[in-house]
Amino acid sequence: MNEEQLATTAKALAHPARVRIVRLLAAQNECRGHDVFAGLPLAQSTISQHLRVLKDAGVILSHAIGTSMVYCLNKPVLEEFVNALGEIASDAATCDPGQGESR
Amino acid sequence: MNEEQLATTAKALAHPARVRIVRLLAAQNECRGHDVFAGLPLAQSTISQHLRVLKDAGVILSHAIGTSMVYCLNKPVLEEFVNALGEIASDAATCDPGQGESR
DNA sequence: CCTGTGTATCGTTTATCTACGATTGACGAT
DNA sequence: ATCGTCAATCGTAGATAAACGATACACAGG
Numbered sequence: 001m002n003e004e005q006l007a008t009t010a011k012a013l014a015h016p017a018r019v020r021i022v023r024l025l026a027a028q029n030e031c032r033g034h035d036v037f038a039g040l041p042l043a044q045s046t047i048s049q050h051l052r053v054l055k056d057a058g059v060i061l062s063h064a065i066g067t068s069m070v071y072c073l074n075k076p077v078l079e080e081f082v083n084a085l086g087e088i089a090s091d092a093a094t095c096d097p098g099q100g101e102s103r
Numbered sequence: 104m105n106e107e108q109l110a111t112t113a114k115a116l117a118h119p120a121r122v123r124i125v126r127l128l129a130a131q132n133e134c135r136g137h138d139v140f141a142g143l144p145l146a147q148s149t150i151s152q153h154l155r156v157l158k159d160a161g162v163i164l165s166h167a168i169g170t171s172m173v174y175c176l177n178k179p180v181l182e183e184f185v186n187a188l189g190e191i192a193s194d195a196a197t198c199d200p201g202q203g204e205s206r
Numbered sequence: 207c208c209t210g211t212g213t214a215t216c217g218t219t220t221a222t223c224t225a226c227g228a229t230t231g232a233c234g235a236t
Numbered sequence: 237a238t239c240g241t242c243a244a245t246c247g248t249a250g251a252t253a254a255a256c257g258a259t260a261c262a263c264a265g266g
Contacts, residue, residue, distance in 0.1 A: 003119040003120075003122040003123050003126070004119050006116065006119075006122045007116065007117055007118050007119040007121070007122050010113045010114070010116035010117040010122070011113070011114075011117035011118075013109065013110065013113035013117075013188075014110055014113040014114035014116075014117040015110050015114075015253090015254085016106040016107050016109075016110040017106075017254095018110070019106040019109045019110050019113070020106050022191060023106070023191060025195065026191045026192070026194040026195040027194065029195055029196045029198075030198075032212095033212065033213065034211095034212070034213095037212090037213090042254095042255075042256090043255070043256055043257075044212090044213075044214095045213090045214080045215080045216095045255080045256065045257075045258090046254070046255050046256070048213065048214055048215085049214090049215095049253095049254075049255085050254090051213095051214095052214085052215095053253095061198050064213095066212095066263085066264090067211070067212060067213090067262075067263050067264070068211085068212055068213080069212080069213070069214095072195075072198040073192070073195040073198060074198060075192060075195050075196075075197050075198060076197075078188065078191070078192040078195070079192050081188070082185055082188050082189045082192055085116075085181065085184070085185045085188075086185045086189070088125060088126060088129045088181070089129070089176070089178060089181040089182050089185055091129040091130065092128065092129040092132055092175075092176040092178050092181070093132045093178075094178050094179075095133075095164050095175040095176060095177060095178060118223090118224085120224095136242070136243060137241095137242075137243095140242090140243085145224095145225075145226090146225065146226055146227075147242090147243075147244095148225080148226065148227075148228090148243090148244080148245080148246095149224070149225050149226070151243065151244055151245085152223095152224080152225085152244090152245095153224090154243095154244095155244085155245095156223095167243095169233085169234090170232075170233050170234070170241075170242060170243090171241085171242055171243075172242080172243065172244095
């Protein structure tokens with residue numbers, strides 16, 4: 001996974017509301033739009049925007065069912081991201097002692 | 104890890120240049136400032152800003168050595184992030200068939 | 207046909223991010 | 237003292253992002 005892709009996925013997760021959405025979807029697996037709208041203290045239009053960001057990044061999927069929408073996590077995408085970062089983290093040696101100085 | 108923390112770390116990783124920096128540090132483990140500056144096609148001041156973002160988020164650590172700086176990954180922070188996301192991903196069931204529709 | 211429901215999109219405001227050059231300050235070497 | 241190096245910070249311009257209300261649209265039910 002290249003830098004662009006990693007950054008794109010990270011960016012999608014770079015807002016508390018979107019993390020919350022992702023958690024909601026993980027917990028419920030297949031979630032009605034209405035439930036998402038009800039699950040956050042934000043305007044419907046704002047949440048819709050967040051959903052779009054997540055979708056554009058490929059983090060979630062959606063399909064219409066009747067008159068409403070169903071959202072769910074795109075598990076493979078999330079997993080790839082986690083794995084790529086996990087590799088980076090495990091490549092790194094633990095950092096030395098005297099660190100915290102801010103100059 | 105709460106939504107805020109997850110989002111904060113994700114935000115730090117939400118730019119290709121910063122992902123690149125993180126990879127550099129993972130590869131070299133303890134990296135001179137000069138090497139970071141040389142490793143990216145950006146102005147020194149810009150890179151310094153990116154380093155600060157990463158540092159503020161706790162993703163990297165730094166300390167002065169002589170007249171220059173040394174940067175390294177804050178492995179535990181990265182690992183926590185990866186683990187938290189990994190849990191979310193594994194909580195989720197794989198998403199159903201007919202998905203891709205954009206309405 | 208009118209109405210309500212569920213979502214997406216538009217338009218706007220305010221805030222944050224990105225990038226750069228220029229400057230600053232600390233330090234070493236000459 | 238003067239100069240060069242290293243890195244952070246300042247100031248600024250332009251690009252994106254976040255939030256909202258208002259509006260639009262599709263569809264279901266009466």
